[in-house]
Every structure is written in C-alpha cells, then in structure tokens.
Amino acid sequence: MQDYLFYIFSALTLLCGALIILSRNPINSAMFLVLSIASMAGLFVLLHAFFLAAVQVLVYAGAVMVLFLFVIMLLDLKVEQRRRINAFGAVTGLLAVGVIVWVMVTTMLGTSLPAVTEVLRHEGGTEPLGTLLFHQYVLPFEILSVLLLVAMVGAILLSKKDLK
C-alpha cells in the first residue's frame, strides 16, 4: 500500500512540476505548484514527518502561493503568453539538467544506503519537536525570527513606490 502511495504521489509531483514549466499562463503555473506541493506533503506523511507535512501545506500551499498569485495578478503579464521559449536557453538548460540527473543517479546507485532499522515511536511528532526547538535549538530559532523580520522590512522597502 505504501509503495503504491509513494508512486502515486511522486508521479503526481513530477507531472505537476513538468506542467509548471510547460504551461504558458503564469497563473496556471502557480496552481500546478500548489498541486505539486500538496502531493509532496503526502510524501512527507509517508516518511512519518507529520508535522512537516502540515507545515508544508500551511506555509507553501497557503502563504507562499498566495504571495506568488498576488504578484502575478498585480503585474500585467499578458505579453508572456504569446512569447515563445527561446531555443538556445532550452537546449543549454536541458543539457545541464540531463548532466546533473546523470551524475546524481549514478552516484546514488553506486553507493549502498541504509534501510530502516527499527520501528520508531515518536516519529516526527509535534511534541518532541517543540521540546527540541525551544530548548536545544532556541538560538537558531531566534535568529530565524530576526531573519524573517529583516526579510519583511526588506520586502516592504523594496516594493515601495518611492524611497523618500
């Protein structure tokens, strides 16, 4: 059952990823990104990272995608739909992608990787995660909050009309 779910979710993610790139309309791309992210959350569940699956749906499919959609609708992108993809960029890009996939897959198939050793009890649950986050990893957490504040101020400043 889990194997079938893995194949379904991964095929869905890759299909939606391909449709993101191929679709002409940026709004369609953003919608396919939502689907891709959601099916990836399914893969997170299969890996027993339940909290992260929820965070993935909330943050990516919720917040980040709304941001993307707002910007796409804010800008006038009608010209983009008529424009063809340039051949040079496509050829060089796909060549680079092919080489990277070849390197990654041959490396992975050449190494012996561990299997799951035992059945875990608190697998990716929220409670041990919160305990760790607010005790052992509290400094990175606070630094991250400052980073988010800086990003927010920077985004507001960058998108202001005139900086006087």
Add this chain to the structure above:
Amino acid sequence: MQLHHYLIFSALLFAVGLAGALTRRNGILVLVGIELMLNAANLNFIAFWRFSADPQAMQGILFVLFSIAIAAAEAAVGLALIISIYRHYKTTNLEEMNSLQG
C-alpha cells in the same frame, strides 16, 4: 520503500526545478523553479532523517523547518525585487534586464 527511491525522485524533482529556472524567462517562474529545487532538497533531508541511525534526534526535521522559513523569506524578497524591477522596466522578462552588460 528504500532510501534510493526517495533520493532518485528528489533528484528528478530538482532537475525539473532547475529546468524551470534555466529555460523560463519570466522572473516569477524562475522563482517558482527555485522553490521546487528547495523542496527537493527538503525531501532529501527528511528521507535521510527517516533512514538515519538515530531518528529521535530530529535533526533532519528541524533543518527542514528552518529551511521552509528561509524559503518563505526568500520568496518574499524575490517577489519584492521583481515588483520593483517591473516598476522600472515595465517587464519581468529577465533577458531584457541587460543594462549591466556594458
């Protein structure tokens, strides 16, 4: 499901994101491709956490949590940059932004 499956899937997803970032010329879609690549890296972290010797340490999950927050910040700043570029050039086509070429 073995670790190999997840790693190969994540390599393929990374490749799809990279293809999007390299071949599309709209700045927003380049950012979307970067998000896909970040997601592939996140999946790798979780797969390695799940198949590691000591999953109770939760390091993979914590790293992905931080990485998701940084990806959100990156998307916000990137989209703000695209908005301000659009105000200046009236386009989001990255190939027309060549004023640094000299």
